[in-house]
Amino acid sequence: MVYDTARQLAQEIAESREYKDYKQAKEKATANETTAGLLKQYHQLQLRAQAVQLGGEKDDALLQQLQKLGEVLLLNQEASAFLLQEFRLNQMVGDVYKILAQAIEVDLGILEEA
Template identity: 35%
Template sequence: MDYSSTYRLAQDIRDSEEYKTYHELKEQVMAEETTAALVKEYRKLQMTIQMSAMSGKAADEEDMQRFSGISSLLFSKPEVSRFLLSEMQLQQALADIFKIVTEAADLDIAVPGVEG
């Protein structure tokens, strides 16, 4: 298999507005140590809650409360809110690309959040 088109795709991703916006905002947001720690905790709790949901279990109430509090705090800061939203947009674009590639290979792989 020739991977040259894959490398072109990787460059197209790096050249995309979604990628550029995400990385610009990431540098700004993660430069502040306290905010960076909160973003890391937000992601950790988000993953824990998502894993619980995927396994059919109710998420821990304490985790839910902490996640809600951290989310409110992070999304109250405009620059952090823009960063997290840009991250979601980039993730959605990458999920769309993954869906296109797996369909081309005739693989039946479900991607959470991407309609099939």
């Protein structure tokens, strides 16, 4: 029953406005090879920055590189729209995770500060 409910939730997320907007914005942004490459680089830098932060360290050069690339992407209408829709989708999925975690009393740690 739990897995059936999870499948139903996955289907509802796939049919949500947030996911549809995300998917459409991603298609537009990645249609341009240069923009797609910059977005890939941006996501890789985000992951590296998160890993450094989780390790309790700080890499100012990495954060500056991430910020500069983010500024470049925000100047591109398709990339900017994609990043906004990605944020909205991630926010919804994060909210769902918080609801699930609260129901089973899982400590969210860093997520509760967000």
